[in-house]
Amino acid sequence: MNKIILGVACLALTVNVSAQTMRETIGKHFLIGAAVSTRNIYSQDPKVKSAIVNNFNAIVPENCMKGEAIHPEENRYSWDDADATVKYAEDNHMTVTGHCLVWHSQAPRWMFKDSEGKTVTREVLIDRLYHHITNVVGRYKGRIKGWDVVNEAFEDDGSYRKTQYYNIIGPEYFELAFKFAHEADPNAELYYNDYSMSKPAKRDAVCRLVRDLKAKGCRIDAVGMQSHNGTDYPNLNDYEASIDSFAACGVKVMMTELDINMLPSPQHFGGADISQRFKYDKTLNPYVNGLTKSAQKLFNERYLAFFKIYAKHKDQISRVTLWGVSDADSWLNGWPVPGRTNYSLLIDRQYNVKPVVKDIIKLFK
Ligand code: XIL
Numbered sequence: 001m002n003k004i005i006l007g008v009a010c011l012a013l014t015v016n017v018s019a020q021t022m023r024e025t026i027g028k029h030f031l032i033g034a035a036v037s038t039r040n041i042y043s044q045d046p047k048v049k050s051a052i053v054n055n056f057n058a059i060v061p062e063n064c065m066k067g068e069a070i071h072p073e074e075n076r077y078s079w080d081d082a083d084a085t086v087k088y089a090e091d092n093h094m095t096v097t098g099h100c101l102v103w104h105s106q107a108p109r110w111m112f113k114d115s116e117g118k119t120v121t122r123e124v125l126i127d128r129l130y131h132h133i134t135n136v137v138g139r140y141k142g143r144i145k146g147w148d149v150v151n152e153a154f155e156d157d158g159s160y161r162k163t164q165y166y167n168i169i170g171p172e173y174f175e176l177a178f179k180f181a182h183e184a185d186p187n188a189e190l191y192y193n194d195y196s197m198s199k200p201a202k203r204d205a206v207c208r209l210v211r212d213l214k215a216k217g218c219r220i221d222a223v224g225m226q227s228h229n230g231t232d233y234p235n236l237n238d239y240e241a242s243i244d245s246f247a248a249c250g251v252k253v254m255m256t257e258l259d260i261n262m263l264p265s266p267q268h269f270g271g272a273d274i275s276q277r278f279k280y281d282k283t284l285n286p287y288v289n290g291l292t293k294s295a296q297k298l299f300n301e302r303y304l305a306f307f308k309i310y311a312k313h314k315d316q317i318s319r320v321t322l323w324g325v326s327d328a329d330s331w332l333n334g335w336p337v338p339g340r341t342n343y344s345l346l347i348d349r350q351y352n353v354k355p356v357v358k359d360i361i362k363l364f365k
Helices: 002-019 022-028 038-042 046-055 080-091 122-139 164-169 172-184 200-215 236-248 293-312 356-362
Strands: 031-036 058-061 095-102 146-151 189-194 222-225 228-230 252-261 317-322
Touching: 022 031, 022 046, 022 356, 031 038, 031 046, 031 095, 038 080, 058 080, 058 317, 080 095, 095 122, 095 172, 095 189, 122 164, 122 172, 146 172, 164 172, 172 189, 172 200, 189 200, 189 252, 200 236, 222 236, 236 252, 236 293, 252 293, 293 356
Parallel strands: 031 058, 031 317, 058 095, 095 146, 146 189, 189 222, 222 252, 228 252, 252 317
Antiparallel strands: none
């Protein structure tokens, strides 16, 4: 009799453990999130909805809060998709990260030119930046946990990226952007976000920025390491060293755009600059019908290696966000080579959680 009871208890335990989600387990240690597209938000497919709300407690709009989308003309904002995303998060008890306020890519087209097509003056650009940040952050005051204030402002060698913001305003634009955002929502967290953050020169530049902003009295809560990773980059020791370095500057660390590119890299490909484009070639798209066994094994090992690092550093990390809900949604199907079939995320094309997630969850027990 006892044996039977024990057997039933074990079975119940097994069922229960296997049904646990990242949200219920990893979510106890730090936020676990996904970037969502507007297609995801408006989707009527129950599998999409349950994939999002069962597995994650944090979302980031993938595109609809970027400058070109939310502020298409100087005197016109386009709020509908961003409003819907914030409401979706609230209805499902998830936090929202605003992405992103100052970025050279997907910036509002009109931002840097006057009505005659001439580059605007420093004063005009500061004024436009002020209004953009004040209106966007102000609209969601109290409803967004934190903002990626500046995105991708350094080159890999640690020098300033020569963006229009930099060229027209100078390096003071960082401080201005963080101040404007803080004034618009004093309770919102504020972040600096970038890719290739394990590169020592970039890491040092970002640490300098954090210290400099703090010295100037600006609020900065965390640094985002985008983590558009591959099967052989970044170097895991460098990646861990960056987590420690950022934490040592007195900010939390977030993995803001995690994915693993499973496809071959074209020559000269690197980082995550969205303007990189390479021509389609069949040899660059080898897994149209699914990963091979060895590629699947590599995928599992690689995700486990990253999450092992996150588990070890859980006290320094405040959020890990995957850049997309499922493989069907991943931007890596179209970038940097169009028309490929990638397998970069933890949820497959049918919106089923991949087997490796069970092992990832175990790391957090
Ligand atoms: C990407 C989106 O996923 C794509 O849909 C879009 O076409 C281009 O931008 N770094 C970032 C993200 O900070 O905003 C980018 O998102 C990926 C690289």
